[in-house]
Amino acid sequence: MYQNPKNIADLEQDLLAKNINPTAMRLLVLDALKQKSEAVTFSDIEGSFEQSDRVTIYRTLKTFEQKGLIHTIVTGNVTQYALCSEDCDETKHRDTHLHFICRVCQKTICLTQFSIPEVEIPKGFHVDDVEVTIKGVCEDCFS
Ligand SMILES: [Zn+2]
Ligand SMILES: [Zn+2]
Ligand SMILES: [Zn+2]
Numbered sequence: 001m002y003q004n005p006k007n008i009a010d011l012e013q014d015l016l017a018k019n020i021n022p023t024a025m026r027l028l029v030l031d032a033l034k035q036k037s038e039a040v041t042f043s044d045i046e047g048s049f050e051q052s053d054r055v056t057i058y059r060t061l062k063t064f065e066q067k068g069l070i071h072t073i074v075t076g077n078v079t080q081y082a083l084c085s086e087d088c089d090e091t092k093h094r095d096t097h098l099h100f101i102c103r104v105c106q107k108t109i110c111l112t113q114f115s116i117p118e119v120e121i122p123k124g125f126h127v128d129d130v131e132v133t134i135k136g137v138c139e140d141c142f143s
Helices: 008-017 024-034 042-047 054-066
Strands: 070-075 078-083 097-102 108-115 133-136
Touching: 008 024, 024 042, 024 054, 024 078, 042 054, 042 078, 054 070, 054 078, 070 097, 078 108
Parallel strands: 097 133
Antiparallel strands: 070 078, 097 108
């Protein structure tokens, strides 16, 4: 069951740091994102609201992504959202880290300590996104 955020001042600070106007909805969505240490899906976020307005949640996530607060991890047709580091802003995302995805529970975590290696691509090609995922079984599913 969703609890009202107790740390509104902190959440407001997080939004303001990324030039995001802290509306009530944005504070709630950020709080839902911060309750988990792993990446979350749209339905995870939706599920933390008693009454959910899918369009508003969707727009809020888009704004967060544009402003460098969250990044997306796409696997197959599932999109997950994870909080960015302080280095990301509205001009550029700098999430050049690897992601680990559990094959059993689909839990996805950011491996921020590992950077995506530089890859030399063929002449004439342009890269606009790089994503490296490591797949396996997480701690919880392994035991
Ligand atoms: Zn980012
Ligand atoms: Zn797992
Ligand atoms: Zn990540």
